[in-house]
Amino acid sequence: MQNLWVLSYSGKSRLYSANKIRNKLSKQQSKYYPTILGAIHLVVLYTFIQTIIDFPLALFDYYNGTDYLYNPFKKIIVGVGSPVFIFYYAYRRAGVKLNKLFPTKSFNVFILIPVLVFLWAAQNLIGEVNIALDKVLPPPAWFWELFNKVFESDYGIYGAILKVAIIAPVVEELIFRGVIMHGLMRNYSKFTAVFVSALMFAIFHLNPWQFPATFILGLLLGTLMVRTRNIYLCILGHAFNNGLVLISIQFANELQNTSFFRSSISSQLMISTLIAAVSLVFIIIISSRSDSETN
Numbered sequence: 001m002q003n004l005w006v007l008s009y010s011g012k013s014r015l016y017s018a019n020k021i022r023n024k025l026s027k028q029q030s031k032y033y034p035t036i037l038g039a040i041h042l043v044v045l046y047t048f049i050q051t052i053i054d055f056p057l058a059l060f061d062y063y064n065g066t067d068y069l070y071n072p073f074k075k076i077i078v079g080v081g082s083p084v085f086i087f088y089y090a091y092r093r094a095g096v097k098l099n100k101l102f103p104t105k106s107f108n109v110f111i112l113i114p115v116l117v118f119l120w121a122a123q124n125l126i127g128e129v130n131i132a133l134d135k136v137l138p139p140p141a142w143f144w145e146l147f148n149k150v151f152e153s154d155y156g157i158y159g160a161i162l163k164v165a166i167i168a169p170v171v172e173e174l175i176f177r178g179v180i181m182h183g184l185m186r187n188y189s190k191f192t193a194v195f196v197s198a199l200m201f202a203i204f205h206l207n208p209w210q211f212p213a214t215f216i217l218g219l220l221l222g223t224l225m226v227r228t229r230n231i232y233l234c235i236l237g238h239a240f241n242n243g244l245v246l247i248s249i250q251f252a253n254e255l256q257n258t259s260f261f262r263s264s265i266s267s268q269l270m271i272s273t274l275i276a277a278v279s280l281v282f283i284i285i286i287s288s289r290s291d292s293e294t295n
Contacts, residue, residue, distance in 0.1 A: 033093045034183040036196055042090060042180065043204055049082045083171045090179040102178045103229040111228075111286040112236060118220070118279035119241045123248070124272040126213045128265070139209050157250065164246050169238035176201045176218070177225045177234040185226065194222035217241050227287040 034042055057069040068074060094101055176197050184193035198218025202211050221234045248255060255261055260268065 032183050032186040033095070034090070034180060035187055036184070038093075038183060039180045039196070039200060042086065042175070043200055045089075046082060046086045046175065047204070047206075049085065050078060053078055079167065083175070087174065087179070090175075094179070094182065096182070101182050102174060102231045104232060105229040107228040107230045107233050108286050111224075111233070111283060112240075114279040114282035114286065115220070115224070115237050116240050118276055118283065119217075119237070119244055121272040121276035121279065122216055122220075123213070123241075123244055124268060125276065126216060128269060129212045130209060133209060133212070137208065143207075143209065160246060161243075165239045165243040169235050169242060172201070172204075173221065173231060173235045173238050176204075177221055178231050181222060181225050190226050194219060194226060197222050224283075224287065227284075 053074075054069060057074070061067055061069050091098070091101060180200065181193055181197050184196055188196075198215055198221075201218035201221075202215035205211075205214050207214075217238070221237050224233050224237060225231070260271070
């Protein structure tokens with residue numbers, strides 16, 4: 001009798017374990033695309049597609065003195081082809097309509113003002129962080145050469161604007177605040193979705209000296225997506241940021257002669273901190289209505 005009880009208990013225990021494993025697998029399979037691992041895979045895939053073309057061309061240019069890596073036709077083919085493939089791949093994996101993957105709910109256009117002001121103030125503060133980082137980890141000469149090439153164009157300032165302030169924001173926001181945050185917001189908490197997407201966005205740029213700026217930008221844009229559910233707002237915010245960087249490079253001498261940048265560093269930091277804080281409060285207040293509606 002005791003043996004029968006033991007066998008019965010053992011059978012029930014195995015049945016319970018099997019059901020537990022089945023429920024766990026079912027729960028994992030029901031997660032929306034992409035999860036954190038799926039998002040990492042997507043970013044790595046996107047980077048790999050570009051690297052598998054750029055790296056051989058860079059080696060060929062180095063040993064042969066050519067310049068195929070920066071050929072305009074090559075840049076157009078890779079710049080258009082790789083995002084299109086990634087978007088199609090993610091769209092098929094997500095299995096949702098485009099308006100779900102790239103939400104465009106209404107938002108208060110006045111939020112653009114504090115967003116722009118915050119980005120200006122934040123860049124002033126991050127500039128000091130970058131100066132401190134450069135002292136600890138000085139960037140090599142090749143880095144500055146590569147960084148400057150990002151803002152160069154075959155078509156002058158207009159080409160730089162197109163590349164830096166239009167194409168890059170559109171492509172990167174559709175990937176990070178569109179595809180990636182679509183899955184993260186449905187699988188995890190809002191905080192996790194914003195933090196992970198910002199972290200991946202910063203790492204994606206493969207630039208340790210740019211990490212503070214891209215991470216802060218990612219946090220801001222992720223917050224805007226969570227509170228407004230509008231991909232266009234994220235694209236505009238990204239475009240504002242890149243436009244400010246482009247202006248600071250193109251008109252560096254003129255900006256340094258303004259009264260603000262001729263003041264003491266402590267005054268610049270104090271003013272920038274105050275402006276950033278006030279702008280952030282306005283962003284939260286203005287986006288509160290959109291946030292309540294989306295919830």
